[in-house]
């Protein structure tokens with residue numbers, strides 16, 4: 679791998695992390711009573727996403743949509759079959775309960791993601807008008823109306839985030 683290819687990989691990881699971190703900081707700033715800071719973190723997070731997207735383009739890592747779906751299914755499947763089970767095992771051994779909990783939520787929901795993506799692969803032209811609901815606690819991802827209570831973490835339907 680060339681130095682630049684390695685640098686792009688590193689930069690992509692950094693920007694992606696910054697985006698997640700700033701979105702979490704934004705939520706916290708809101709809770710702490712700093713709406714201005716919250717907005718700033720959201721704005722910068724969005725810009726980091728632009729940087730990440732540009733790095734992905736420079737890496738030639740964005741294929742056609744069918745191939746992108748296949749790659750996403752592979753990634754999600756690896757996460758729920760191999761990555762998270764191994765991480766959960768380590769967390770149990772090390773009695774890291776917060777990490778265990780976080781890994782367990784993610785593992786369950788990656789399974790949901792793989793299923794949704796497999797359906798999309800069957801008919802990529804379908805569901806243009808679909809509305810999705812995301813659980814803010816565990817990330818459960820539902821096509822259509824939110825369930826009364828999240829089946830994974832119990833959060834109320836009213837808290838779900840809509841993606842339309």
Ligand SMILES: [Fe+2]
Pocket residue numbers: 754787788791
């Ligand atoms: Fe996922």
Ligand SMILES: [Fe+2]
Pocket residue numbers: 813814815816817818828829830831832833
């Ligand atoms: Fe949930």
